[in-house]
Amino acid sequence: MPEQIPPVLAHFEEKIRRALGSSLDVRYRPFVASLNGERRGLLIYLDGLADEKKVQEVLKGVIQHTQPPFEPQQISPDPMELLRKAVLCQAEVQPSRQFSACVEAVMVGRTVLALDGSSQVLLISTTGNPGRSVQEPSAEKEVQGPRDGFVEHLPSNLALIRRRIRDPRLQIQSIQVGQRTKTTIAIAYLKDVAGEELIAEVRKRLEEIRIDAIHGAGALEELIRDSPSTPFPLIHLTERPDRAAANILEGRVVIATDNSPFVMIVPTSFWGLFQAAGDYYQHYLISTAYRVLRIMAFLVALTLPAAYVMLTTFHHEMLPTPLALTVASGREGTPFPTVLEVLLMEVMFEVMHEAGLRLPTAVGQTVSIVGALVIGDAAVQAGLIAPGTVMVVASTGIAGFALPSYPVSLAVRFVRFGMLILAGTLGVFGFLLGTSILALHMTSLRSFGVPYLAPYAPYRPSEQEDSAMRAPWWRLRARPDMGAGGSVHQAPDQQPEAPGARQ
Numbered sequence: 001m002p003e004q005i006p007p008v009l010a011h012f013e014e015k016i017r018r019a020l021g022s023s024l025d026v027r028y029r030p031f032v033a034s035l036n037g038e039r040r041g042l043l044i045y046l047d048g049l050a051d052e053k054k055v056q057e058v059l060k061g062v063i064q065h066t067q068p069p070f071e072p073q074q075i076s077p078d079p080m081e082l083l084r085k086a087v088l089c090q091a092e093v094q095p096s097r098q099f100s101a102c103v104e105a106v107m108v109g110r111t112v113l114a115l116d117g118s119s120q121v122l123l124i125s126t127t128g129n130p131g132r133s134v135q136e137p138s139a140e141k142e143v144q145g146p147r148d149g150f151v152e153h154l155p156s157n158l159a160l161i162r163r164r165i166r167d168p169r170l171q172i173q174s175i176q177v178g179q180r181t182k183t184t185i186a187i188a189y190l191k192d193v194a195g196e197e198l199i200a201e202v203r204k205r206l207e208e209i210r211i212d213a214i215h216g217a218g219a220l221e222e223l224i225r226d227s228p229s230t231p232f233p234l235i236h237l238t239e240r241p242d243r244a245a246a247n248i249l250e251g252r253v254v255i256a257t258d259n260s261p262f263v264m265i266v267p268t269s270f271w272g273l274f275q276a277a278g279d280y281y282q283h284y285l286i287s288t289a290y291r292v293l294r295i296m297a298f299l300v301a302l303t304l305p306a307a308y309v310m311l312t313t314f315h316h317e318m319l320p321t322p323l324a325l326t327v328a329s330g331r332e333g334t335p336f337p338t339v340l341e342v343l344l345m346e347v348m349f350e351v352m353h354e355a356g357l358r359l360p361t362a363v364g365q366t367v368s369i370v371g372a373l374v375i376g377d378a379a380v381q382a383g384l385i386a387p388g389t390v391m392v393v394a395s396t397g398i399a400g401f402a403l404p405s406y407p408v409s410l411a412v413r414f415v416r417f418g419m420l421i422l423a424g425t426l427g428v429f430g431f432l433l434g435t436s437i438l439a440l441h442m443t444s445l446r447s448f449g450v451p452y453l454a455p456y457a458p459y460r461p462s463e464q465e466d467s468a469m470r471a472p473w474w475r476l477r478a479r480p481d482m483g484a485g486g487s488v489h490q491a492p493d494q495q496p497e498a499p500g501a502r503q
Contacts, residue, residue, distance in 0.1 A: 009116035049109030051128030092125035233407035306423035314427035339424030
């Protein structure tokens with residue numbers, strides 16, 4: 001049986017002080033109120049999590065609004081019911097008789113109100129927002145589109161989604177994960193669009209987590225993803241509310257974590273990671289061209305160093321003669337083999353990139369760019385590195401930065417080292433072996449049961465109008481098949497026509 005609250009206020013105060021400890025931020029505010037006689041009371045809350053103004057309003061209401069000519073006998077003989085119905089009726093108040101509920105309420109920023117002689121307390125919603133306000137997303141900036149982004153405050157993030165989907169069928173459920181942090185996880189989906197099996201699977205994976213702490217969306221992602229060993233992202237993280245809302249409307253599920261400015265979208269398609277939010281705010285032909293460009297950048301970032309090493313080391317005959325002579329003249333006098341040159345330059349490029357991230361914003365970009373130029377030029381002038389190697393490594397790095405999803409960029413940077421070693425040791429056979437293993441690996445991946453390479457593997461013609469390309473809005477009728485059988489989200493014949501064409 002849950003531990004009950006002692007009716008004697010002194011015993012309750014002693015007990016909760018033992019439970020909460022002598023922490024500096026725990027506040028105990030005693031008061032006296034006229035509730036069917038003079039009664040001593042106590043407010044307990046955490047300074048910083050609870051809004052001090054809301055606590056003062058509660059205290060002011062309890063003290064002032066229980067004085068004559070207030071007649072409490074006409075409302076309720078129970079003082080707690082009297083406070084809840086007549087004094088604190090404007091606040092969100094929850095009565096409780098369990099001691100553990102009091103401790104949990106204080107830890108999340110609520111205020112506990114206890115009265116002498118009552119074995120019931122009131123849990124009052126006084127939670128404040130100590131975090132930052134809604135700002136423009138920093139990791140997913142777009143020229144066109146909204147400028148608001150998710151923050152670390154979960155209710156604010158859910159409100160941003162609600163602003164875009166004003167449908168009562170938008171369901172938001174919560175789960176607490178973490179035995180010590182008790183982090184609130186919210187699951188958002190459209191009840192009549194998202195598949196029931198998908199919703200049940202998301203809840204099952206979250207409820208099976210047994211861990212002390214959840215520090216953010218990244219830790220939660222590793223605990224619920226299908227294949228923990230793959231470097232490719234199987235769950236899409238975004239800080240844009242418009243993108244989260246668009247995926248909910250397509251039948252996906254959004255998982256939002258308290259204290260994290262990123263939300264997770266499941267299931268995720270590999271091709272969806274090349275879609276930027278700005279694709280839906282500009283002409284479909286331009287959006288399609290840029291999606292193809294991003295896929296080409298992905299292939300360049302993944303295979304260019306390996307292809308360069310393979311051709312210049314083992315298969316010179318595959319290069320045009322003028323290009324082969326140019327590469328050979330540039331490599332004349334360099335002391336290291338090509339594979340070692342490229343590997344050293346790749347490692348140096350990664351070091352400079354990490355240095356640029358760790359330094360302050362005003363200095364980091366300058367250090368990474370200037371460092372790459374100075375070190376590359378100095379290495380070429382000293383005869384340590386061939387000019388072609390510098391060009392290949394620089395082009396590879398820029399192609400990786402063109403990807404709209406940062407986790408995909410990290411995965412490419414990791415995988416291309418393996419491709420480089422295979423191509424540098426086995427030539428074209430190693431290059432083909434690496435690409436074959438990568439293709440088979442990506443084909444076998446699933447994101448919450450949905451094939452990672454869909455709609456191309458397996459082949460689904462009806463879903464290809466918004467994958468590697470984007471058709472015009474009036475053709476995007478069908479939702480992706482997320483286990484709910486698919487559905488349509490707009491009426492047919494939405495294509496506009498000129499007035500003269502309707503005759």
